[in-house]
Amino acid sequence: MWKVREGGVSEAGSRIEHMSDLEKLDSGATLARLAESVRAQAAAEAEQVAALAHLADLHGPLSPDQASSDLFSLVMGERYLHIGADGTAPVGEFLALEVGPVMNMAALAAGLLMADVLNCRDRHPLLWDAVMAGEVRFWQARQVVQAVTLAGLDVAAARQLDSALASAIARLGWTRARRLLRGLIVAADPASAANREREAAKARFVHRTGSADGIATIVARVKQADALFFDATLSRIAEILADRDGNPDRDVRRSEAFAIMATPARALALLQSAASSGPSPDEQLAGLGSSVDDLDSRGPRGCAGHVCGTITGDPERLLPRTTLVVHISDESLLSGRGAVSYTHLDVYKRQIQNIA
Numbered sequence: 001m002w003k004v005r006e007g008g009v010s011e012a013g014s015r016i017e018h019m020s021d022l023e024k025l026d027s028g029a030t031l032a033r034l035a036e037s038v039r040a041q042a043a044a045e046a047e048q049v050a051a052l053a054h055l056a057d058l059h060g061p062l063s064p065d066q067a068s069s070d071l072f073s074l075v076m077g078e079r080y081l082h083i084g085a086d087g088t089a090p091v092g093e094f095l096a097l098e099v100g101p102v103m104n105m106a107a108l109a110a111g112l113l114m115a116d117v118l119n120c121r122d123r124h125p126l127l128w129d130a131v132m133a134g135e136v137r138f139w140q141a142r143q144v145v146q147a148v149t150l151a152g153l154d155v156a157a158a159r160q161l162d163s164a165l166a167s168a169i170a171r172l173g174w175t176r177a178r179r180l181l182r183g184l185i186v187a188a189d190p191a192s193a194a195n196r197e198r199e200a201a202k203a204r205f206v207h208r209t210g211s212a213d214g215i216a217t218i219v220a221r222v223k224q225a226d227a228l229f230f231d232a233t234l235s236r237i238a239e240i241l242a243d244r245d246g247n248p249d250r251d252v253r254r255s256e257a258f259a260i261m262a263t264p265a266r267a268l269a270l271l272q273s274a275a276s277s278g279p280s281p282d283e284q285l286a287g288l289g290s291s292v293d294d295l296d297s298r299g300p301r302g303c304a305g306h307v308c309g310t311i312t313g314d315p316e317r318l319l320p321r322t323t324l325v326v327h328i329s330d331e332s333l334l335s336g337r338g339a340v341s342y343t344h345l346d347v348y349k350r351q352i353q354n355i356a
Contacts, residue, residue, distance in 0.1 A: 087155025
């Protein structure tokens with residue numbers, strides 16, 4: 001049972017009474033109430049973020065006049081730390097200890113939150129305005145400022161990125177906006193991006209975890225191009241297995257394909273059989289007095305799988321089939337900047353301008 005403290009009003013009681021009203025609403029009215037609560041949540045979140053920024057300003061360094069009139073605070077008081085990135089002002093070191101209990105979080109988490117607030121306001125002013133207007137949620141803004149800060153961009157580069165991102169973030173889905181963000185970070189400082197890629201390559205690994213019930217897990221960290229190519233080849237072999245075995249479970253077929261790829265010659269034999277315009281693997285094996293199941297251990301020419309590694313067909317036909325989808329933003333078409341551009345830029349400019 002909820003108890004009302006003496007001299008106070010039970011907020012829990014008012015919430016329960018408000019929630020009991022929902023039982024009287026139909027579907028349309030309930031959806032309207034839900035939409036209202038989402039807007040209220042965004043507004044309350046924006047108010048919290050604005051309050052945190054104001055607290056940081058109130059707990060900034062003392063001015064010369066304040067310092068001269070408060071010698072004790074100057075000598076014995078707290079230090080002022082730069083918790084944000086380039087372009088943000090220092091704040092008192094004890095502010096996080098005050099904010100943490102109010103926000104129901106540890107002091108470290110409060111400090112990180114304050115850093116993101118300052119980074120957003122001082123380095124991404126257009127994104128800040130969007131958060132204050134309720135157009136962008138702060139959890140989304142935090143992902144943006146954290147990615148930019150982690151990339152080491154200075155305040156000038158961060159504000160230039162902010163201008164490029166602001167026009168797109170509200171109209172794009174969040175997944176596409178994040179992809180655009182990654183591209184803008186690379187474009188802002190290509191040399192640093194290349195260096196990060198080289199450093200990340202040093203952290204590659206392939207690990208096999210402990211097994212249970214005869215099943216183990218493989219975890220790998222590899223180059224993106226290698227991952228895409230491996231995944232495509234894995235899917236291609238899984239398709240061949242579907243035609244051969246008829247197993248409807250794609251994930252199981254991919255795991256079987258993974259096992260086949262452990263012996264490259266077996267994978268090559270399977271790919272060549274599927275790409276060949278000659279006799280099928282069944283027909284080839286029938287002439288050798290073998291069963292279809294023997295394809296796991298014998299290649300299409302009857303040689304043992306582990307030594308059947310001669311390419312007998314066009315190597316290009318052994319590559320996995322890939323559908324390439326290129327997304328080109330209107331900004332890239334109009335400006336001519338970006339990793340992907342189009343030769344007939346003037347034609348597309350006129351088309352886009354006519355639509356606008």
